[in-house]
Amino acid sequence: xRYADGRKATTIEQQPRRAQAEDDPPAxxxxxxxxxxxxxxxxxxxxxxxxxxxxxxxxxxxxxxAVEWPFGGIGLSIIELDGAAIAAATSxxxxxxxxxxxx
Numbered sequence: 001x002r003y004a005d006g007r008k009a010t011t012i013e014q015q016p017r018r019a020q021a022e023d024d025p026p027a028x029x030x031x032x033x034x035x036x037x038x039x040x041x042x043x044x045x046x047x048x049x050x051x052x053x054x055x056x057x058x059x060x061x062x063x064x065x066a067v068e069w070p071f072g073g074i075g076l077s078i079i080e081l082d083g084a085a086i087a088a089a090t091s092x093x094x095x096x097x098x099x100x101x102x103x
Contacts, residue, residue: 001031001054002064009054030055057090058083 001009009029034051061083068076 001029001058001066003029003058004061004063011052026055028055058086060084060087 007029009031011031011033030053032053034053058081062080063083064078065081066076066078068074
């Protein structure tokens with residue numbers, strides 16, 4: 001992921017997050033990959049899903065998102081995304097766990 005100002009966040013050669021105070025945001029930009037479950041079904045590999053966590057959220061302007069997965073047969077693909085749409089979506093988010101302020 002590349003912000004309009006040139007800063008980048010990638011899951012390649014990701015370093016583990018260091019321990020920090022709960023209220024301190026991580027140094028950014030940071031893109032973390034959270035794999036879901038996977039398994040073999042006969043001779044085929046199946047995935048149930050995965051997640052990406054981005055900090056900080058992109059500003060309300062266009063930014064680039066790139067993906068490449070050679071093992072899955074996906075070459076480098078880059079798309080421009082609308083940061084304004086993401087910012088609007090965050091305003092509609094709600095806390096998943098009652099009693100917490102993290103959305």
